[in-house]
Amino acid sequence: MIIQIENLFKVYRNGSIEVTALRDVGFSVGIGEFVSIMGQSGSGKSTLMNILGCLDTMSGGKYFLDGEDVSLIHGKKLAQIRNRKIGFVFQSYNLLPRLNALQNVELPMIYAGTRGKKRRAAAMEALERVGLAERVHHKPSELSGGQKQRVAIARALVNSPAILLADEPTGNLDSRSGEEIMSIFQRLNREGVTIVMVTHEPDIANHTNRIVAFKDGRIISDELVKNPVQAGGQK
Amino acid sequence: MNIFESITSAAHSVLSNRMRSILTMLGIIIGISAVIMITSIGQGMQNTMNEYFAEFGAGTLIVNMRQNAANPATRRDMLTIESMEFLSNHPDVSVVSGGSWSNARVQLRNPTETTSLFIIGTDENYRQAQNVDVRFGRFLASIDNERAAPVIVIDSTLAREIFGRTDVVGETIRVTFWSGTIDFNVIGVYRNADPMAGMFGMSTEAYIPISYFQRLFNRDNVVDQVLVIASDLNRLDETAEEITRLLHLFHGNEDRYQVTTIMQQIDMLNNILFMVTGFVVLVALISLAVGGIGVMNIMLVTVTERTREIGIRKSLGATNGNILFQFLVEAMILTASGGIIGIFLGYYGGFVLGGFMDLTPAVNIPTVVFTVLASSLIGIISGVYPAYKAAKLDPIVALRYE
Ligand SMILES: Nc1ncnc2c1ncn2[C@@H]1O[C@H](COP(=O)(O)OP(=O)(O)OP(=O)(O)O)[C@@H](O)[C@H]1O
Ligand SMILES: [Mg+2]
Numbered sequence: 080m081i082i083q084i085e086n087l088f089k090v091y092r093n094g095s096i097e098v099t100a101l102r103d104v105g106f107s108v109g110i111g112e113f114v115s116i117m118g119q120s121g122s123g124k125s126t127l128m129n130i131l132g133c134l135d136t137m138s139g140g141k142y143f144l145d146g147e148d149v150s151l152i153h154g155k156k157l158a159q160i161r162n163r164k165i166g167f168v169f170q171s172y173n174l175l176p177r178l179n180a181l182q183n184v185e186l187p188m189i190y191a192g193t194r195g196k197k198r199r200a201a202a203m204e205a206l207e208r209v210g211l212a213e214r215v216h217h218k219p220s221e222l223s224g225g226q227k228q229r230v231a232i233a234r235a236l237v238n239s240p241a242i243l244l245a246d247e248p249t250g251n252l253d254s255r256s257g258e259e260i261m262s263i264f265q266r267l268n269r270e271g272v273t274i275v276m277v278t279h280e281p282d283i284a285n286h287t288n289r290i291v292a293f294k295d296g297r298i299i300s301d302e303l304v305k306n307p308v309q310a311g312g313q314k
Numbered sequence: 315m316n317i318f319e320s321i322t323s324a325a326h327s328v329l330s331n332r333m334r335s336i337l338t339m340l341g342i343i344i345g346i347s348a349v350i351m352i353t354s355i356g357q358g359m360q361n362t363m364n365e366y367f368a369e370f371g372a373g374t375l376i377v378n379m380r381q382n383a384a385n386p387a388t389r390r391d392m393l394t395i396e397s398m399e400f401l402s403n404h405p406d407v408s409v410v411s412g413g414s415w416s417n418a419r420v421q422l423r424n425p426t427e428t429t430s431l432f433i434i435g436t437d438e439n440y441r442q443a444q445n446v447d448v449r450f451g452r453f454l455a456s457i458d459n460e461r462a463a464p465v466i467v468i469d470s471t472l473a474r475e476i477f478g479r480t481d482v483v484g485e486t487i488r489v490t491f492w493s494g495t496i497d498f499n500v501i502g503v504y505r506n507a508d509p510m511a512g513m514f515g516m517s518t519e520a521y522i523p524i525s526y527f528q529r530l531f532n533r534d535n536v537v538d539q540v541l542v543i544a545s546d547l548n549r550l551d552e553t554a555e556e557i558t559r560l561l562h563l564f565h566g567n568e569d570r571y572q573v574t575t576i577m578q579q580i581d582m583l584n585n586i587l588f589m590v591t592g593f594v595v596l597v598a599l600i601s602l603a604v605g606g607i608g609v610m611n612i613m614l615v616t617v618t619e620r621t622r623e624i625g626i627r628k629s630l631g632a633t634n635g636n637i638l639f640q641f642l643v644e645a646m647i648l649t650a651s652g653g654i655i656g657i658f659l660g661y662y663g664g665f666v667l668g669g670f671m672d673l674t675p676a677v678n679i680p681t682v683v684f685t686v687l688a689s690s691l692i693g694i695i696s697g698v699y700p701a702y703k704a705a706k707l708d709p710i711v712a713l714r715y716e
Contacts, residue, residue, distance in 0.1 A: 129710050132629070134628075134629055134709045134710045134713065135709075135710040154633070154634070155633045155634075155635070158628070158631050158632060158633040158634075158636075159631065159633075161628070161629060161630065161631045161709075162630065162631020163631070167629055167630075169713075173622075173625075173626045173629070173713070174626075175623055175626060175627075177326070177327070177330055186627070186630050187630045187631055189319060190627075190630060190631040190632050190633070190636060191631065192316075194316075234630070238631075
């Protein structure tokens, strides 16, 4: 298992108001899986992803990532886990506007301590994997939404993480660009990358191998997809 | 993440916001350049002054009479030509001179215009005691005093002011005292080497025979000040004591005369200069501190503006230390570049200002080192808090920041 969570709770406190975003969630993801998480707005999907990505803390329960109990890890060690084990793709890309595509992809390797030529070569290779080899010197403002998301995917992949987490990666894209992203994800998954992805759209979810549905902070269904749709078009 | 990468990345971010960076640095630039400029001018002044006094004669002792309301001086206490003669017989003494002075006005080329003049009545030895640099004609001689002749030695600046040239030996100038107006025959022109001459509105000095001065003011044989050149430079303090003792013996009084060495006078002047420079530097340092606050303010704004960037970097694996270092380096680059620009501006500003004041500024290395250290220190101090604020941001909170 890459991800194993048990009795996970997340409670947000704003003064006297408490919102329970996740209640007693149990869930695991094995190596090589491609899982999509669905649910209405406010059902706790992003909350779960942020906890899986070690960006947010949990209020209760257990989370094992690649065999390690994440709730016991803090500070520098936790930063290292974000850096080495997790690749996160956001709905809003989250690229640094002042850096070009190549430099954005190099960022995780800078924090990993990879230097010079090796770093550059690895960043180039990651951009090639998402089909952006000709756009490496463009700034994010000079790229389309789909291209930006592909840079973000390259950045998430570059340190060979144990898991790729994507929170509505196609949420800001038109259906064609969305299809392209799914095609990349499917290829990466075939190459052995484990992916957990949040989406609102059943069409997108049907490209994955397993759909986990949330409602009011709980899992209401967890089913395999019999015949995943194969995304076409992408080389 | 290594240091070189942090520095290039920080430099990149400073350069991408050029106008703001320059405005931020302005306080530091002004502070540092002011410190460099003021200290180099101050040091330059001190150098010229010390050179001047060294030339003037380290072996010169200055004898003054002390008097105050509680202890008024009597006729018997006054220093006179006789006291000077008495001192000149002592083996520790090589030359004795003395003088009295008065303010006067001298008529310029245009007969209705005058300028102020400081008249010193003295003798031929004064030239050696004060190292007067005679350029044309001659200095006072003993014969001038014997005859009590109305002759005068003026400085070249005054010569040019009156006659439009410096070689004016043989010309006549008209000097007005409170006791009357007299025409003096110019016998010599000297070059004024005093760096302070002309500054602070001080008038130039002109020398006339002491005997003529005494007759002019009905001063009998009294002199205001006696100058002594000691024969042994290594025994200055002893000689000063001996002279004090002898004078009290000669005049039959006590606790009336004060003998100071030129060295003591230099020290006094240096102290004053040091205090003035120190005060102005203090003001400049305050502006430097204000500049540091400016840097801190901008860094705080920067951190807020870049909250999302901080969240992104943390989501990619940046540690708190990485973020802290990034913003600290940025603050230090701002202050360090401000410091470097300030050093250059201060250095050249010193020469421009020195040019107006007719002196060579001396930039001393310790001051430059000090200002470099000060600006880096300001960088650290003003950068630490904003950087710390950035570093301890929660990744998810920073990522959600709009
Ligand atoms: N920082 C927060 N403080 C308080 N409540 C929060 C916070 N973040 C999320 N919530 C609440 O937690 C619940 C789950 O939010 P979450 O963002 O996980 O939903 P979601 O499933 O991702 O929705 P969407 O599909 O709209 O993105 C919601 O009720 C939300 O209001
Ligand atoms: Mg969401």
